[in-house]
Amino acid sequence: MILLAALAASLFARRFTPQSEWKLWVACGAAAGMASAYHAPLAGSLFIAEILFGTLMLASLGPVVISAVIALLLTQFLNGGAAPLYHVVLQQNLSALHYGLMLATGLLAGLCGPLFIWLMDYSHRGFVKLKLAPPWQLALGGLIVGGLSLITPAVWGNGYSVVQSYLLLPPSGALLVGVFICKLLAVLASSGSGAPGGVFTPTLFVGLAMGMLFACFSRLWLPGSEEMAIMMGLTGMAAFLAATTHAPIMSTLMICEMTGQYTLLPGLLITCVVSSVLSRTLRRDSIYRHHVAEHV
Structure with a gap:
């Protein structure tokens, strides 16, 4: 769009x-x-x-x-009306512990962001080394995505519907790991093969999964504590977006505007700044400047 x-x-x-x-x-x-x-x-x-x-x-x-x-x-x-892009029910009051967890998520995103960009670069170079004609290269990317869709249909599309469903009802940790791996492979195959389309919404899904998995593996996501998983997922979305785009202010406002959760703004802003600074330190180019360099 x-x-x-x-x-x-x-x-x-x-x-x-x-x-x-x-x-x-x-x-x-x-x-x-x-x-x-x-x-x-x-x-x-x-x-x-x-x-x-x-x-x-x-x-x-x-x-x-x-x-x-x-x-x-x-x-x-x-x-026919105004509404946030994602419907989120989050009524949890933020404490010092929550802000500390958001900051930790930002540090994790700052490490994962450059890795994600490197994986996209590696995927692109892998397809180039095959020396296939563009139609066959696109067909191979489509075949990989199609094969992954047999495992889980969640790999189809840009990930909007999956993000919305997970924000309404967080899945189990095992299911989230499986969908995350398949979706990540699908994004790499699609982008690496040169298929038209953006990486903005897929980046949001990767950030959501990263935040929720962090909550799961750190034992913060217990039965009946779905709000913690949702909060960490939103934090992961903002932090990972900032880590890949190097645009912390935009990333903070993007999540707040898309979800209507402006109570998270102070914590998200600090988190995104930390994530962006760490990511820029590890890798100079953002995901968009990386794409420009690939096609120049």
């Missing part, structure tokens, strides 16, 4: 606007696509500012925010 909106904006800009404004139009289109897809206009605007521009450029942020808000309002009008 983000790529499609950016492409439409680029085609319009090339036809009707001067070249000096092309980058801004693409940014507005990408922000509008993200706002409509994830119901997060502010985070979508900051995504463009932090990823595309590389900084928070206030002079360019105004048109980007306006585009994102208009896209969200139109999406809500067509959907």
Whole structure:
């Protein structure tokens, strides 16, 4: 959706606007696509500012925010109402222990983020070494994903429905491990083969699974304590997103806007900053700059 909106904006800009404004139009289109897809206009605007521009450029942020808000309002009008992208029931009051656990999740994400980017790079280089024609390369990626879907249908799609179901009712640890491994392999096969599509929502699933597994293996997720698993899952989503994009402010606001859980904002912000700094220390390039380097 983000790529499609950016492409439409680029085609319009090339036809009707001067070249000096092309980058801004693409940014507005990408922000509008993200706002409509994830119901997060502010985070979508900051995504463009932090990823595309590389900084928070206030002079360019105004048109980007306006585009994102208009896209969200139109999406809500067509959907018949406004609602967060993910429905989350979380009423747990945060204590010092919770903030400590969120920080620990951020450290874990800061270590796993560079590993995830390396795995994607390794997968891409593996497909390139096969020296297959693009159609056969895509077919091989599809065959791998199709084979994994025989184990669990959860590997299909970008992971939105799986994330939503797990946020409503966290699965058992064993099931989560199995789905996580299969989904990760599917993402690597799909991305490595060059199949069109983004990695944003799959990144959210990986972060969710990482957070919930951390809660499970640290014995924090006990029967009847699903709220702890949900909180750790949301923290994992934000922290892993920050670790792979190196955009902590966007990642924090993205999770808050998508779920409506603004009570987590202080803890998520600290967690995302820690995760982003650690990830950037271990690997300089974010997942998006890594993709650009691959295709230049």
